[in-house]
Amino acid sequence: MPQKFYLSTAIHYVNDDPHIGHMYENIVADTIARHHRRMGDDVWFLTGTDEHGQKIERAAAKEGILPIELADRVVKTHLELWKKLNISNDDFIRTTQARQRIGVYELIRRIQERIPDDIYLGEHAGWYCQNEETFIPENQVREKRDESGHPVEWTTEMNFFFKLSRYAEPLLAHYRKHPQFISPQTRMNEIVSFVEQGLKDLSISRTSITWGIPWPGYPDHVVYVWMDALTNYISALGFGTKEDQKFRRYWPANIHLVGKDITRFHAVYWPAFLMAAGIELPKRILAHGWWLRDNQKISKSLGNVVRPYNIINDFGADAFRYFVLREMVFGQDQNYSDEAFLSRYNADLANDLGNTMARALKVSETYFGGKTPPVPCDDNDLLRASRELVPEYLRAMDEFAFQRALEIAWRFLVAVNGYIVAKEPWKQFKEEGASDSLSRVIWNPLESLRIIWVMLAPFMPSLTRDALARLGSDPDAIGSEDLKWGGLPNGVPIRVGESMFPRADSAAYIGGTMSNPPIETTQAAPPDLANVTIDQFREIDLRVVDIRAAEKVEKSKKLIKLTVFDGTSERTLVAGIATRYSPEELVGRKVVIVANLQPATLMGVESNGMVLAASIGGEPSLLSVDASVPAGTKVK
Numbered sequence: 001m002p003q004k005f006y007l008s009t010a011i012h013y014v015n016d017d018p019h020i021g022h023m024y025e026n027i028v029a030d031t032i033a034r035h036h037r038r039m040g041d042d043v044w045f046l047t048g049t050d051e052h053g054q055k056i057e058r059a060a061a062k063e064g065i066l067p068i069e070l071a072d073r074v075v076k077t078h079l080e081l082w083k084k085l086n087i088s089n090d091d092f093i094r095t096t097q098a099r100q101r102i103g104v105y106e107l108i109r110r111i112q113e114r115i116p117d118d119i120y121l122g123e124h125a126g127w128y129c130q131n132e133e134t135f136i137p138e139n140q141v142r143e144k145r146d147e148s149g150h151p152v153e154w155t156t157e158m159n160f161f162f163k164l165s166r167y168a169e170p171l172l173a174h175y176r177k178h179p180q181f182i183s184p185q186t187r188m189n190e191i192v193s194f195v196e197q198g199l200k201d202l203s204i205s206r207t208s209i210t211w212g213i214p215w216p217g218y219p220d221h222v223v224y225v226w227m228d229a230l231t232n233y234i235s236a237l238g239f240g241t242k243e244d245q246k247f248r249r250y251w252p253a254n255i256h257l258v259g260k261d262i263t264r265f266h267a268v269y270w271p272a273f274l275m276a277a278g279i280e281l282p283k284r285i286l287a288h289g290w291w292l293r294d295n296q297k298i299s300k301s302l303g304n305v306v307r308p309y310n311i312i313n314d315f316g317a318d319a320f321r322y323f324v325l326r327e328m329v330f331g332q333d334q335n336y337s338d339e340a341f342l343s344r345y346n347a348d349l350a351n352d353l354g355n356t357m358a359r360a361l362k363v364s365e366t367y368f369g370g371k372t373p374p375v376p377c378d379d380n381d382l383l384r385a386s387r388e389l390v391p392e393y394l395r396a397m398d399e400f401a402f403q404r405a406l407e408i409a410w411r412f413l414v415a416v417n418g419y420i421v422a423k424e425p426w427k428q429f430k431e432e433g434a435s436d437s438l439s440r441v442i443w444n445p446l447e448s449l450r451i452i453w454v455m456l457a458p459f460m461p462s463l464t465r466d467a468l469a470r471l472g473s474d475p476d477a478i479g480s481e482d483l484k485w486g487g488l489p490n491g492v493p494i495r496v497g498e499s500m501f502p503r504a505d506s507a508a509y510i511g512g513t514m515s516n517p518p519i520e521t522t523q524a525a526p527p528d529l530a531n532v533t534i535d536q537f538r539e540i541d542l543r544v545v546d547i548r549a550a551e552k553v554e555k556s557k558k559l560i561k562l563t564v565f566d567g568t569s570e571r572t573l574v575a576g577i578a579t580r581y582s583p584e585e586l587v588g589r590k591v592v593i594v595a596n597l598q599p600a601t602l603m604g605v606e607s608n609g610m611v612l613a614a615s616i617g618g619e620p621s622l623l624s625v626d627a628s629v630p631a632g633t634k635v636k
């Protein structure tokens with residue numbers, strides 16, 4: 001029977017659409033899941049959404065809708081995105097599902113049954129802020145105000161507490177006995193020193209939260225959101241129900257993958273709850289780093305959230321998956337920029353991988369009648385390279401060193417390219433035609449590329465299928481056996497096809513999408529730029545113009561060249577709006593432009609100004625004015 005492997009991500013809050021942090025987490029989990037599946041494990045991969053608590057309650061109140069209405073809407077974006085990113089989760093839990101409530105109640109019941117005084121009713125006292133509807137930590141309160149100046153009041157309420165203080169020693173003993181329980185090691189060290197300072201009992205119910213799971217027997221109490229959230233890992237398996245075979249099969253989890261900011265909840269509170277309930281602990285808490293923007297963590301409150309939906313739409317899910325896994329050293333933080341994506345895309349994917357594929361396929365197509373060569377080869381430098389690199393790659397995968405695993409695949413790729421260049425098969429063909437010796441020379445790079453794609457399968461699952469099919473191989477042959485030399489069939493049809501990674505003109509992509517940025521950011525203005533003076537504003541010449549002609553810019557998906565009349569003369573400008581507007585529907589329209597922007601050349605066309613458009617999820621929407629407003633009218 002195959003080994004079971006249960007892997008989970010954090011459950012993501014539904015107060016907003018997912019951003020790059022959530023995407024990264026699910027891509028990492030998916031890569032681990034796919035790797036374990038192909039090594040023969042019986043994988044169960046869970047992700048989901050955290051739908052309770054004040055965050056969601058408040059976001060819903062802002063829109064004047066119920067929390068569940070907000071959750072129902074936002075969860076759709078999550079589900080669509082996971083599909084688009086090729087996330088192969090076996091289950092998806094929402095904390096608002098019935099199975100979650102059953103799991104939470106069963107966990108509480110077991111704790112109360114085993115150690116009755118582990119959960120007790122006590123008084124919770126603290127500074128309560130009406131505006132924030134939450135307790136404010138003592139060190140953030142000054143003269144009865146919180147850090148934002150809202151008044152706070154000393155408030156006491158009755159809450160249920162969990163005797164966490166009792167678990168410091170057992171937890172430390174567990175960490176000692178299982179040195180891999182928390183990784184990377186830096187996170188283990190942090191947690192150990194936190195627990196060594198002693199643990200305070202934990203408030204696990206609240207009366208001040210209304211959106212959550214009611215505390216059994218106390219309808220005005222709600223199970224505190226973290227106890228609720230953490231229980232998802234067992235309630236998703238049917239814990240507490242009669243149909244708990246899945247729980248018996250897959251628990252304890254092999255990996256809980258989480259971001260470094262929430263390690264404490266998973267490595268301290270959750271194991272303590274489980275110990276109290278007499279349930280086995282998960283085997284490993286694996287913590288990843290943060291995606292940053294300009295060295296700051298992205299967050300809704302900072303307003304610098306990155307959602308690179310356009311990159312995914314334009315370059316495909318797999319290229320984006322490759323990028324995040326290659327760019328970030330697992331466990332560490334990394335800045336995101338679209339420029340970095342484009343340069344990796346061009347260098348690694350278009351140049352190294354795409355060109356090597358095209359070159360190797362092309363020679364076989366030309367010299368062996370559109371087929372793989374008839375004679376294989378089992379003694380050559382590439383075979384030796386594969387014997388050295390594949391085990392190294394597998395080690396990296398086992399250590400979650402995705403960046404290293406990809407670097408190793410690229411080392412192999414560079415060797416393949418070098419082999420083709422050194423062997424000059426085109427010369428050999430001239431001398432001896434489609435000989436057995438030429439067959440071997442051409443078979444080797446193709447066989448190596450097949451193995452490289454098998455290595456890449458967990459990272460770029462859908463492109464792998466395409467690539468293997470081009471190589472005349474079975475698109476589903478991505479198991480551990482397929483990493484061995486010798487799997488490429490002989491004399492079967494291959495397909496060169498269109499380039500797998502067409503080169504991107506990065507300057508044009510970034511420049512051309514000015515009104516449609518590839519990364520949708522709502523960057524918080526630095527404090528000294530938050531306000532501009534009226535004089536500064538007057539320096540910008542905003543004007544109504546009449547669009548007289550429009551045509552698509554050659555070879556660009558996004559750019560349209562516009563000829564506009566600005567009241568005195570005609571000028572040309574380039575706008576990144578072709579994904580939304582056709583040239584025909586633009587002619588005759590009145591729009592607003594920045595008329596005194598320095599000219600810029602985009603894809604060879606000079607642009608004298610910028611058309612104003614709102615960006616909705618990256619899609620441009622032009623600002624328009626009444627047809628009666630004459631061209632040249634100033635906007636102020």
Ligand code: MSP
Pocket residue numbers: 009010011012013020021022024025050229230232257258259260261262289290291292297298
């Ligand atoms: N709902 C809680 C987790 C409960 S798990 C039982 C939560 N949700 S979250 O939506 O805020 O974050 C979900 C996951 O995304 C967390 O693992 C978090 O660390 C991760 N990320 C959020 N922002 C991130 C980055 N900027 N970069 C990488 N991942 C980060 O916390």
